[in-house]
Amino acid sequence: MSSAVNLECKKLCMFRCLYAVGLSIAMQYLLLTIFLLFVNFDIFHPITWIATTFRLMYSFYTWLSIMPLISSVIVFGILLGKSFLSVKKYYATRFRWFFGTALRKFTFLGIHLMVGFLTAWLYARFLHPDYRTLLLPYFDREVINSRYTFLVFIGISSGFYFFAKENLKNESEIEFPIIQEKKFIKIRSLVYSILYTSLVKSLVPTLCFAFVYWIIGNSLNRALANSFGSEIDETYNSLFTIFTSPRMLFYAWILCSQILSNMELMRHFFSFLLAEEMHFVVEKNPVVAASQTEVSLVEALALKEVPVVQQMACLDLYNLSSAKAVKRRLEVFALSIPGGHPYNWNQLSGQCLSLINEFTEELASSVKKISTMKNPPPFAQLKPSASETAERILLRQYNETYGIRRMMADPVEQPQPACGTSGQSNNPCDRVNEILENIQKSIEESAKAAFYAVPGVFYLFGEQDGAKTAFVLSNSQAIVWLTQGLAGICASSLHEDKYGVVQNELSKIIKSLLKLKLELDKLNNVNLNGKKLDRNLITLKNAVKRSLYRICTVFGDYMRDLVDEQDDLRNLQCFLSYQET
Numbered sequence: 001m002s003s004a005v006n007l008e009c010k011k012l013c014m015f016r017c018l019y020a021v022g023l024s025i026a027m028q029y030l031l032l033t034i035f036l037l038f039v040n041f042d043i044f045h046p047i048t049w050i051a052t053t054f055r056l057m058y059s060f061y062t063w064l065s066i067m068p069l070i071s072s073v074i075v076f077g078i079l080l081g082k083s084f085l086s087v088k089k090y091y092a093t094r095f096r097w098f099f100g101t102a103l104r105k106f107t108f109l110g111i112h113l114m115v116g117f118l119t120a121w122l123y124a125r126f127l128h129p130d131y132r133t134l135l136l137p138y139f140d141r142e143v144i145n146s147r148y149t150f151l152v153f154i155g156i157s158s159g160f161y162f163f164a165k166e167n168l169k170n171e172s173e174i175e176f177p178i179i180q181e182k183k184f185i186k187i188r189s190l191v192y193s194i195l196y197t198s199l200v201k202s203l204v205p206t207l208c209f210a211f212v213y214w215i216i217g218n219s220l221n222r223a224l225a226n227s228f229g230s231e232i233d234e235t236y237n238s239l240f241t242i243f244t245s246p247r248m249l250f251y252a253w254i255l256c257s258q259i260l261s262n263m264e265l266m267r268h269f270f271s272f273l274l275a276e277e278m279h280f281v282v283e284k285n286p287v288v289a290a291s292q293t294e295v296s297l298v299e300a301l302a303l304k305e306v307p308v309v310q311q312m313a314c315l316d317l318y319n320l321s322s323a324k325a326v327k328r329r330l331e332v333f334a335l336s337i338p339g340g341h342p343y344n345w346n347q348l349s350g351q352c353l354s355l356i357n358e359f360t361e362e363l364a365s366s367v368k369k370i371s372t373m374k375n376p377p378p379f380a381q382l383k384p385s386a387s388e389t390a391e392r393i394l395l396r397q398y399n400e401t402y403g404i405r406r407m408m409a410d411p412v413e414q415p416q417p418a419c420g421t422s423g424q425s426n427n428p429c430d431r432v433n434e435i436l437e438n439i440q441k442s443i444e445e446s447a448k449a450a451f452y453a454v455p456g457v458f459y460l461f462g463e464q465d466g467a468k469t470a471f472v473l474s475n476s477q478a479i480v481w482l483t484q485g486l487a488g489i490c491a492s493s494l495h496e497d498k499y500g501v502v503q504n505e506l507s508k509i510i511k512s513l514l515k516l517k518l519e520l521d522k523l524n525n526v527n528l529n530g531k532k533l534d535r536n537l538i539t540l541k542n543a544v545k546r547s548l549y550r551i552c553t554v555f556g557d558y559m560r561d562l563v564d565e566q567d568d569l570r571n572l573q574c575f576l577s578y579q580e581t
Contacts, residue, residue, distance in 0.1 A: 005299045009309040011087055013274065023187065025070055027265050031258050032066065033057050036122055038254050056126070065125060069118040073266070076111045081109075083172040087307055090462040090471045108167050112159040112263070120155025124148060127251060135230060140215070144221045144228070146236040147248055148356035150213055153220070154252040158208045158259040159201070174308060176275045176315060177475070183276075190268050193337040198261035199253075206253045206299070212319050214239045219558050277319070278312050282331040283344050293443070298347045301355065311478050317352070317483035321488020326496065329489060333497045342501035349505045350488050353512050359472070359479050360516045366468040452533060466528040473516055473536040480543040487547035491554040507562050510551060514571050517544045548575050 036056060044050040044344045057060060067352045083104070091097035125130050131151060135142040181189075214237075219234040236242050242251070280297040297320075300313030319326055336343040373544050486509060493502035552575040555562060559576065572581040 005295055006305060008295055009303055009306045011402065012278075013081075013306060013308055016273045016276070017077070017081035017085075017270065019045065020081070020266070020273045021074060023269045023493070024073050024077055024262075024266045025274075027191075027262065028066060028069060028073060029057070030191075031262055032122070032432075035254060036126055037312050039127060039251070065122055067114070069122050072111065072114045073262075076115060076263075076266065078269075079108060079111060079170065082265060084174060084270050085306065085308055087305070088471075090468060093461050094466070095460045096388055105168065109160070109161050109316050111265065112163040112167070113156050115158075115263065116155040116157070116159025117152060118155075119262065120152045120255055123155075123251075123255055123258070123372075124151050127151075128247075130249065131248075134224070135228065136233070137341065138231075138233075141234045142228075142230045143436070144225050144230060146217070146221060146233045148216065149221055149224065150210075150236065150242075150248060150428045151252060151255060153213050153217070153438070154206065154209050154255055155259060157212070158205070158256045160264045161205055161209075162260055165188070169285075172267070172270075174275045174313070175271050177272065183273075186272055187269075194261050194264050194268070195257075198257040198264065202253060202257040203259050206249070206256045209256070210249065211239070214242055221506065235401050274308050275312075277315060279319075279328075280313055280316050282328055282348075283334075298351050301351045311481075314478040314485070315383075317348075317485035318488075319485075321485045321492065328490055329496055332489065333493065333499065333501055335499055342499065345501045345505070349502075349547065352482055353505075353508055355482060356479060356486075356492050356516060359476070360512070360519055363472050363489075363516075364519050366472050369400065369468060370466050370526060397506040423521055444578065454565075455457060466526060469523070469526075469527040470531070470536075473534060473540065476536050476540045477545060480540055483516070483543050483547040486551075487513070487550045491550045494554050498526075503562070506551075506555070510548075510563060510572070511565075511568060513544055513548055513551075514568055517541070518550065518571070520544065545575075545580060548572070549578075549580070552576050 033053065036053045037050075040049055040053050043114060068311055089100065091100050130136070130145070131147045134145055134148050136145045218232070218234075225232045236245070236248075280300050281294050282297055283295050295309075297313055297316060300309050301317070303313070305311050319325060320332070330346050332348060333342075334344060335341060376396055490502055490509060497503075520537065523534075523537055528537065552559065552572060556576050559572060560569065563572065
């Protein structure tokens with residue numbers, strides 16, 4: 001993959017991230033306007049209420065005061081963009097996950113707390129004079145304003161609450177919508193829904209934060225008073241006083257909802273803007289090929305350094321198999337001029353098969369590590385059924401009644417050699433080495449079992465059974481689009497491919513899909529990472545089945561000419577007879 005293509009794709013993602021940051025900055029002014037409309041509400045003078053609010057909103061003082069919050073939002077947007085565009089890493093243990101993500105998580109925690117603090121500091125400056133400053137004059141001295149510290153505490157706690165809920169354990173993931181909508185409609189629906197739901201979701205946390213402030217608020221105010229050389233205001237030291245202050249609780253509730261909606265909107269802006277569909281060119285124009293101003297579909301599929309672009313390419317391939325993309329499919333089936341070679345199809349199918357086979361190998365290697373797959377129950381030790389036992393007893397009684405003797409005696413079961421001793425040589429040194437290796441292995445297994453038996457050790461240093469397989473399946477959305485898109489192009493080629501270029505690779509495609517299906521079938525009754533049902537596994541299995549059904553429905557009459565191996569034909573028989581469920 002050339003560096004120019006990589007740079008072009010990163011530039012595309014950067015423009016979308018800048019667009020999301022711009023929307024987030026615009027939302028700060030919208031949220032502040034909504035907050036001022038709530039705070040300055042006056043039902044008896046509606047025109048004065050609205051005019052005063054907008055005059056205050058567009059004043060130089062407001063634009064200057066909001067700059068610290070805008071700066072923190074920009075930093076938050078940069079961190080979010082890097083998180084969305086980064087390549088996912090697998091951490092086998094919680095200990096590795098902590099050290100691998102500690103720096104990023106602490107950075108996110110700091111920026112969440114900063115956004116919460118600056119939002120509370122900004123909004124408090126537009127409230128009643130009793131809530132605007134940290135120090136209040138009280139006769140001949142200054143005291144710590146409990147109302148102000150209460151709102152600041154609510155802002156910081158709201159930032160920590162959103163971090164613990166959304167970013168502590170979860171990683172930033174792009175959610176591709178089922179139906180693509182226009183940007184304006186999507187933004188409008190997001191703003192309406194999140195502003196409403198944040199008011200509902202922030203009610204209980206606000207009351208909990210007020211209760212926590214009653215416990216530790218006095219200590220915080222005393223520490224601030226010692227720092228500023230002032231005294232504390234003991235007005236809100238009792239829980240009854242806090243919960244009987246409707247104005248202060250109302251301000252805290254609106255502030256908490258604004259912070260939650262602000263961060264939720266920023267996350268959704270990045271998610272849906274980066275997930276916006278993009279049509280890649282099937283064949284580059286030779287005139288502009290040297291300048292690399294456009295990225296082909298094959299190049300985007302091979303771009304592992306930017307997973308977002310690779311997922312958009314897989315989605316574009318899935319859309320390429322729809323009924324509306326006939327002209328683009330003709331470019332895939334076209335022959336090169338001069339030469340007459342199926343260059344486009346060979347490159348596209350080769351890249352798709354490479355991704356599918358690579359995913360299948362990674363899945364197969366992770367499946368082998370599952371404990372139930374390591375030690376499957378031996379079929380030789382299975383107990384016979386009751387009907388088989390009854391038939392044997394009746395046959396033996398019949399033979400004894402009529403004096404019929406068996407021509408061959410029952411084979412004497414030879415004792416199975418111990419593990420690691422099969423095919424052992426007569427050399428004494430080799431046998432001593434094998435015995436020492438078995439002893440070492442047993443000691444290691446015993447020490448490992450004793451080490452993990454200590455409470456909390458396995459939780460930190462042990463790898464959960466099926467965790468690697470669950471991680472591999474969590475990245476399977478691109479394979480879902482890839483298999484269905486490739487099968488759809490193959491199915492359409494029967495009537496659209498005039499040169500028959502698809503049939504050369506059709507047997508390889510069927511074999512790759514069957515191999516992937518067999519690996520997925522091994523996970524039917526396996527718990528992945530403590531879960532009996534995995535949504536990603538079910539989605540991928542259904543996608544592979546749909547792909548095989550689509551190919552078998554179109555090429556069912558020619559399947560014996562396309563597939564040579566009898567095992568593959570036997571596995572395809574259930575799809576040809578529509579019996580696979």
